[in-house]
Amino acid sequence: MAFNWFKKLKTGLSKSAQKVEKAFTSVIGKKKLNESILTEIEDQLISSDLGVNASVKIVDKLRNHKFELTQKNKDISKEMILHVVKDELNKILINSEQSLFNDNNDKPQVILLIGVNGSGKTTTAGKIASMLKEKNKKVVIAACDTFRAAAVEQLEKWASRTKSLFFKGTNSTDAASVAFKALEYSIKEKADYLIVDTAGRLQNKSGLMDELSKICRVIAKLNPNAPHNKIVVLDGTVGQNAHSQVKNFHEQIQLTGMIITKLDGSAKGGVIISLAEQFKLPIFAVGVGEKVDDLDIFKADDYSKALLNLE
Amino acid sequence: MFENLTNKLGNVFNALKKRGALTEKDVDEALKDVRLALLEADVSLEVVKDFIIKVRERAVGQEVLKSVTPGQQVVKIVNDVLIDALGTANSPLEINHSPPVVMLLVGLQGSGKTTTAGKLALHLKSKEKKKVMLASLDIYRPAAREQLKLLGEQAEVLVLPDSDGESPESITKRALASSKVQGVDVLILDTAGRTTLDNIMMTEAKNIFKLSNPSETLLVADSMTGQDAVNTAKAFSEIVNITGVILSRTDGDARGGAALSMRAITGKPIKFIGVSEKLDGLETFHPERAAGRILDMGDVVSLVEKAQETIAEEEAEEMMKRLSQGSFDMNDMLKQIGQLKKLGGLSGVMSMLPGIGKLQKQMEAHNFDDKVIAKQEAIIYSMTKKERSNVGLLNASRRKRIASGSGSSVHEVNRLVKQQQDMARMMKKVGKVGGMGALKNMFSGLGGNSESNMPNGMPGSIEEMQKMMGKLPMGGGANKFSGMGLPGFSGKPSKRIK
Numbered sequence: 001m002a003f004n005w006f007k008k009l010k011t012g013l014s015k016s017a018q019k020v021e022k023a024f025t026s027v028i029g030k031k032k033l034n035e036s037i038l039t040e041i042e043d044q045l046i047s048s049d050l051g052v053n054a055s056v057k058i059v060d061k062l063r064n065h066k067f068e069l070t071q072k073n074k075d076i077s078k079e080m081i082l083h084v085v086k087d088e089l090n091k092i093l094i095n096s097e098q099s100l101f102n103d104n105n106d107k108p109q110v111i112l113l114i115g116v117n118g119s120g121k122t123t124t125a126g127k128i129a130s131m132l133k134e135k136n137k138k139v140v141i142a143a144c145d146t147f148r149a150a151a152v153e154q155l156e157k158w159a160s161r162t163k164s165l166f167f168k169g170t171n172s173t174d175a176a177s178v179a180f181k182a183l184e185y186s187i188k189e190k191a192d193y194l195i196v197d198t199a200g201r202l203q204n205k206s207g208l209m210d211e212l213s214k215i216c217r218v219i220a221k222l223n224p225n226a227p228h229n230k231i232v233v234l235d236g237t238v239g240q241n242a243h244s245q246v247k248n249f250h251e252q253i254q255l256t257g258m259i260i261t262k263l264d265g266s267a268k269g270g271v272i273i274s275l276a277e278q279f280k281l282p283i284f285a286v287g288v289g290e291k292v293d294d295l296d297i298f299k300a301d302d303y304s305k306a307l308l309n310l311e
Numbered sequence: 312m313f314e315n316l317t318n319k320l321g322n323v324f325n326a327l328k329k330r331g332a333l334t335e336k337d338v339d340e341a342l343k344d345v346r347l348a349l350l351e352a353d354v355s356l357e358v359v360k361d362f363i364i365k366v367r368e369r370a371v372g373q374e375v376l377k378s379v380t381p382g383q384q385v386v387k388i389v390n391d392v393l394i395d396a397l398g399t400a401n402s403p404l405e406i407n408h409s410p411p412v413v414m415l416l417v418g419l420q421g422s423g424k425t426t427t428a429g430k431l432a433l434h435l436k437s438k439e440k441k442k443v444m445l446a447s448l449d450i451y452r453p454a455a456r457e458q459l460k461l462l463g464e465q466a467e468v469l470v471l472p473d474s475d476g477e478s479p480e481s482i483t484k485r486a487l488a489s490s491k492v493q494g495v496d497v498l499i500l501d502t503a504g505r506t507t508l509d510n511i512m513m514t515e516a517k518n519i520f521k522l523s524n525p526s527e528t529l530l531v532a533d534s535m536t537g538q539d540a541v542n543t544a545k546a547f548s549e550i551v552n553i554t555g556v557i558l559s560r561t562d563g564d565a566r567g568g569a570a571l572s573m574r575a576i577t578g579k580p581i582k583f584i585g586v587s588e589k590l591d592g593l594e595t596f597h598p599e600r601a602a603g604r605i606l607d608m609g610d611v612v613s614l615v616e617k618a619q620e621t622i623a624e625e626e627a628e629e630m631m632k633r634l635s636q637g638s639f640d641m642n643d644m645l646k647q648i649g650q651l652k653k654l655g656g657l658s659g660v661m662s663m664l665p666g667i668g669k670l671q672k673q674m675e676a677h678n679f680d681d682k683v684i685a686k687q688e689a690i691i692y693s694m695t696k697k698e699r700s701n702v703g704l705l706n707a708s709r710r711k712r713i714a715s716g717s718g719s720s721v722h723e724v725n726r727l728v729k730q731q732q733d734m735a736r737m738m739k740k741v742g743k744v745g746g747m748g749a750l751k752n753m754f755s756g757l758g759g760n761s762e763s764n765m766p767n768g769m770p771g772s773i774e775e776m777q778k779m780m781g782k783l784p785m786g787g788g789a790n791k792f793s794g795m796g797l798p799g800f801s802g803k804p805s806k807r808i809k
């Protein structure tokens with residue numbers, strides 16, 4: 001599935017990439033990167049949601065970068081600048097490349113998906129299940145969004161679409177107790193993975209945040225290592241509020257990673273660059289569409305290249 | 312250099328505070344950091360740039376209030392421009408066309424359209440007493456239609472039944488037909504989320520728009536949206552005719568710069584904001600609150616406002632002093648008119664007072680309207696400085712000149728002079744009888760909250776009101792709406808005082 005990811009991501013990001021490219025085009029033929037060009041580049045990075053901090057840092061690197069010029073190649077080419085920026089992005093992002101799956105014997109591996117409303121948790125649950133099914137794993141999907149209208153039905157459709165086992169509560173509005181029973185069920189079924197979908201919640205609602213801790217606590221009663229992965233699902237169109245999201249969710253339940261969705265749109269999701277740097281969290285995957293296989297593992301170089309429209 | 316960006320704006324203005332005077336360089340320095348602060352609040356870059364130009368235009372040449380630092384003054388200006396840019400509160404929905412009125416909700420995936428559709432349905436049903444139908448055109452997202460159906464049941468409104476294998480276009484037609492048959496007032500169409508780069512889906516949105524001919528096409532956007540807000544706003548505006556924006560999830564802790572981006576790009580009002588996950592979690596938009604949140608410097612803003620009030624009070628006090636000495640001249644009259652205009656003119660003041668509707672109609676009938684006030688202002692402006700402070704100079708030829716200069720008749724000039732003289736006399740009297748306190752009340756009481764002795768029995772007629780005004784020496788009463796000699800009234804009330 002990784003084959004089409006780069007292409008997809010690139011199409012998704014091409015709009016932003018064009019913009020960045022334009023900023024660099026004006027540089028061609030000049031030996032020095034003057035301040036106005038650097039400002040322009042900074043603006044373009046900011047427009048990709050990298051945030052002012054990260055953008056300024058990258059531009060500073062660019063400002064201090066010594067471009068190697070030869071007799072034949074006296075000008076700083078667009079390509080050269082782009083590679084400097086790409087290298088800088090890669091330096092930050094490379095540590096975030098990490099696989100979501102392992103061959104751990106501690107089964108079932110529990111994956112908890114959390115995030116603000118509408119970020120793409122349920123869809124991502126379905127997509128992860130699909131990835132696992134391709135690896136011939138036995139998967140249970142549990143519906144712990146006991147709040148939103150038709151949330152259970154939505155997930156159930158993903159379960160049947162991916163031929164996963166599906167677990168939902170009976171009349172229970174307590175997400176933690178549904179999660180507990182779901183793990184019991186997964187153990188009984190000897191499943192390899194249990195994917196727990198939760199209700200969307202804003203990170204400043206303490207009552208709802210506490211519910212997340214409770215889910216983790218209750219699951220840990222059955223297996224102290226569970227949930228093995230606690231993943232925040234971020235909307236690719238999000239701006240700097242993603243910092244508050246990751247910070248608060250991390251403080252609440254110690255995240256193990258992030259997934260960023262909707263990179264098939266015009267949004268660039270550049271905020272993950274500073275998030276990756278600040279929180280040292282892996283980026284397990286990126287969502288690039290609404291179909292079942294529109295999720296792919298995160299590759300730093302591919303992402304940076306796609307962002308900068310480099311071949 | 313850029314640490315603590317959220318506090319950055321505060322730092323800069325602190326720096327300015329110490330410098331005292333605000334040089335042009337200081338302003339530019341400050342605006343550079345306003346730019347960064349806005350970007351941190353997720354206002355889109357191109358919108359930030361325009362905004363900065365606007366602020367500079369307004370800030371340059373503005374005097375700094377005394378007791379306020381230049382930096383604080385700049386914050387206030389930024390805040391004011393921001394409120395302006397965010398538009399007005401209470402933009403009502405267009406719902407009074409011939410039924411069924413169609414409301415189309417569009418937006419990106421996960422922006423909150425379906426929940427908002429349910430909220431709008433409840434709002435229209437309970438607040439506007441409309442018969443509402445919900446219809447989902449989202450045939451793509453699993454259980455999207457089930458979700459809308461459940462929300463419709465909760466709101467107790469009609470929901471168009473599902474039927475499988477139907478295209479969004481054909482559901483639209485069916486929804487319109489069904490609404491007609493069932494006598495529905497408002498049909499709310501919830502559409503599938505779409506990215507703006509998806510041509511097929513954007514074409515679909517266009518088709519639905521054409522078919523349903525909506526009175527309102529509302530773009531639902533997440534208040535946590537980043538820089539992409541401009542792309543979203545532009546792309547949807549190109550495809551459909553957006554009439555308003557609804558911002559979802561404002562109960563989060565995002566600074567919400569997307570509000571400014573959306574508003575700037577669409578040029579359309581933000582009609583509602585989502586404030587909770589529940590169906591009643593829909594509120595009207597308040598630009599001041601949104602501005603406060605984006606800028607996040609409420610303390611400074613209220614400090615400057617307080618200073619402004621103080622200055623207004625000092626002005627009033629100064630005027631009082633002059634009045635009690637019997638020196639109420641045309642300049643004072645002009646100031647009074649100015650105060651009145653600030654409050655939205657005569658009709659604005661009237662509408663602030665309870666139980667005034669009837670009286671207002673009578674006043675209109677008597678031509679006591681804002682036009683009269685404007686004319687009086689024009690007359691005074693046509694006087695020379697000397698004439699304004701001493702009407703004794705006004706002989707017949709001067710009066711003729713003033714009349715033609717202000718486009719009025721000599722008779723009107725005469726009436727105004729008479730009125731001013733009556734008022735001056737009265738003021739002097741009031742000053743003696745009621746003392747400074749009473750006068751002060753009258754002059755600062757306009758927007759104030761002092762012991763509202765708006766009588767239980769409001770005067771029912773002009774005559775009664777004039778009677779009250781005639782009795783007014785104790786101040787603070789019904790005359791609140793002008794600090795007394797209400798320009799626009801003829802000299803009658805003061806006659807009674809004589």
Ligand SMILES: Nc1nc2c(ncn2[C@@H]2O[C@H](COP(=O)(O)OP(=O)(O)OP(=O)(O)O)[C@@H](O)[C@H]2O)c(=O)[nH]1
Pocket residue numbers: 115116117118119120121122123124145148151198199200201261262263264265286287288289290294420421452504506
């Ligand atoms: N274009 C695109 N849309 C996506 C992607 N991931 C999810 N979506 C869409 O985003 C919308 C919200 O996704 P959900 O999976 O329901 O999000 P959620 O986080 O479960 O939402 P709540 O449970 O309501 O908080 C749906 O319309 C999805 O189809 C993606 O990678 N690309």
Ligand SMILES: [Mg+2]
Pocket residue numbers: 121122123145151197198199200
């Ligand atoms: Mg969900």
